[in-house]
Amino acid sequence: MPISKRPPEAYAADQAAIDTQLAVRDMARSFGETRALDSATLTLRRGEIHALAGENGSGKSTLIKILSGVIRPDGGEFMFQGSRARFASPYAAQHAGISTVYQETLITPEMSVRDNIFFGTDGLIRHQRSKSQEISGAHLALDQLGLPGLDIDRPMWTLSLAERQLVTVARAIVRPWQVLILDEGTSALDAHRRDRLFAYLRDASSEGKSVLFTSHRMDEVFDLAQRITVLRNGTTVATVDVAESSYSDVLQHMSGREQAAALMEETNGGSGEVRSAPSALAQRPARSGEPVLRVSDVTLRASSQPMSIELKRGEILGIAGLEGQGQVELVEALCGLSRPRGGRVIVVDDAGRDHEISSYRDANRRGVRYVPRDRRQEGLFASQSVFDNFAIASWGELNRFGILKRGAARKRYQEYAEYTRLVGSPNQPVSTLSGGNQQKVLLGRWTSMHPTVLVLNDPLRGVDANTKEELYQFFRSLAAEGMALVFLSTEIGELLVLTDRIAVIHEGSMQALLPTAEATNGKIVAAMFGQNPEEES
Amino acid sequence: MSELAVLPNDFVSSQRAALRRLSDRHAYASVPVGLCVVLFVVNLLVQPAFAGRADWATASGVLVPYLFIGMAFTLPVLQGGFDLSIGTLAGFMTIFVSTVLLPSGITAPELVIPLVVAFGLLSGTINGFFIVYVRLPPIIATLGMYLFYEGLGTAVLPEQGGTIPGWLVRLSQSYGPIPGQWFVVAGFAIVWLALSRTALFRNILVVGGDERAAYTAGVNVKAVRLSSYALTGAIACIAGLMLAALIQSGDGTIGAQYTISGITAVALGGISLHGGKGGLFGGALGGAVLFLIAQLLTDANVSIYAVQIVDGIILIVALSLNGTLDYLRRRLLRKSLAQSAVSAAVEEGQSGIRTTV
């Protein structure tokens, strides 16, 4: 048949098909009673970076697991590179060219970094790469991700959470990929490492590869993505062009409500210079401010300067810094998990007496509570129910002769779940909750005990934007009741919105201690890199 | 300019070497190796003829089945599973060789050995099928097999009897200074070392370490599980051959007692029952420890029942020691990593990060 007979629309359609890497239509999946995914629709173009947005439990991870061959859909279909695809296993998806970084940092702690990058590429018996190919491949990938010096023979358990997360990214990019999917693959990274990863993703997309990612950080989404697809309750409600929409549009699509979006716009306003939200701060009552926790001449490392901070009742102290500069050591010293090299951490009790913290138990007894960062490894009991995970810490308080007062604990749970809009039933195993909802459970466990000092290590990782805003309010109300909070975060904007003062740690020393009212994004970044924040113009 | 540049090179590399030592994946074996050495010395003290004993071939005959049993029990544990049927399967092999194969004229080693190994592979595959595809818990599935072989063994041969092929008898003799069984051990060691250089061994450790990580990374978890149970069956059957060589006949009741020994050997060998770390070497060492204890107490004329008491005590001591050493190792490793992190941070701070601001 002569080519000229074909109508011009056919060419356009062909062209569209060629430009489309992945087309998802009406994808659905249930887990028992839960309709995790109802009707998800999405197209991913060649060379595109595409964001998948949605509140906690909206089905993002479920969709991603289907595309990656981890689980099978109940309905709907997807086309990959022009033909219908249905992957029987993650191996099949990887073979076709879809590489995925999962939301949970899935690693084997006892095995080396190299093994953790390459396991799964082999056949049952045959290695796909020689040892030397694996070594050079691992080095190349880690270089690209900004971890050049990492010893690839180290066992994984010795790595920080951020490093572990980057190793799982390395695992994905050493496989030959056409589509890279990142399910909150940046949630544990600091600004510096995130920029490195973004640069890598942009390079790859300019070569025609495609990236699909989820993130609860709007600035990140708008910075990196060209288009955004929004899921709500398992259904695609919109796909928008970044150039033609705003934070509030997307947040509104996510929640289906209006007022929350306006709030977020204010807090995140523009991606560059993030300012504190004065309205929220001003509403807070003036506080008497007796000291509750005193960090006195603490040195974290051999080469670092001693630091002293006094934390007052009702105060929220932010802690910032690039990954691995000593923030975690500081926070762990505060709650007795590790002893600083020098100096003392002192809790002041109601009667004004000083008590030096000597151990984690001791800190707990004095009312200092710690919310760890890595929920999978440190915080949650995966096979236990949501409710049990929530109530476990209340045991000491809510028991009669060693038996939990379930009624009282239930009531506490109901209130908290409502407040944070926790999606899920109290009886399901906590590991079947969506990632952000797991984080809420962990948070609820400790806050419901009303400690004197609550030490939070990056507590809002994986929590969606609207809920974050509610949790900020929640933290503020805890502070207003007189609780002191220490808040370690990798997100500067969050610290500016929430805290009263911000301590910036650099190379184990406190580079700056700024009242938040005087702080700006630029000042904090300067201090994070070891410069004097006041010199920043 | 950079502080790190001032540090002597060999300081950095010695730091690296120390890290390497601390994170060595064979570190788990330190307690069983130590136990073996100590027990060996004590044996020498109690019975000075121990090292040069005339009946070394006889002693090896007792030791070698322990080694194989220990290794067989270890393999499924590494991938996060368990196999209870190893002992009675090995016991049944003595009957298979003496009362099934021999009467039908199959005696040549080049026939018997492949048949025995094939039997083990098949038996292990059946275990694996019920665990992987029918999703029975490993203990239940393999308990079924345990009972099956025990029953079959006692039905076919209620008491010790039958004869074994001549070459198997001669395995208990020495060739030069070397008892025959050690050739089997050496042969197996070569096969296993080759096998553990393939992807299979890493696949087994990943599946034992974190099944979800393994699956999502592309490991064929079912195939790995299935083949590890199959291999376990094969090792169990080699253990059975060694048992036949030891008792020079078939015996349907001999296998069961090796079940507890095998589990003890795994624990003594420093193998975590959670899976994901260790190696067959640990199980073999654990088997050797059991042998050395038995030998010591026999030489000291202590009753056979006391052996179990001592086994129990040593097991608990060894496990506590293992835990303590592991804890200390981890602490040391963490500490020296923190130190090197500081120097790395200094380095990075000087070269990379600042220029990017």
Ligand SMILES: Nc1ncnc2c1ncn2[C@@H]1O[C@H](COP(=O)(O)OP(=O)(O)OP(=O)(O)O)[C@@H](O)[C@H]1O
């Ligand atoms: N294995 C499972 N069993 C039961 N329910 C499940 C399972 N996996 C997911 N769900 C439910 O499906 C819904 C969607 O979960 P999913 O993990 O896809 O959400 P998400 O959009 O990724 O959320 P987040 O932003 O918190 O990561 C949730 O309500 C969750 O509880």
Ligand SMILES: [Mg+2]
């Ligand atoms: Mg998710």
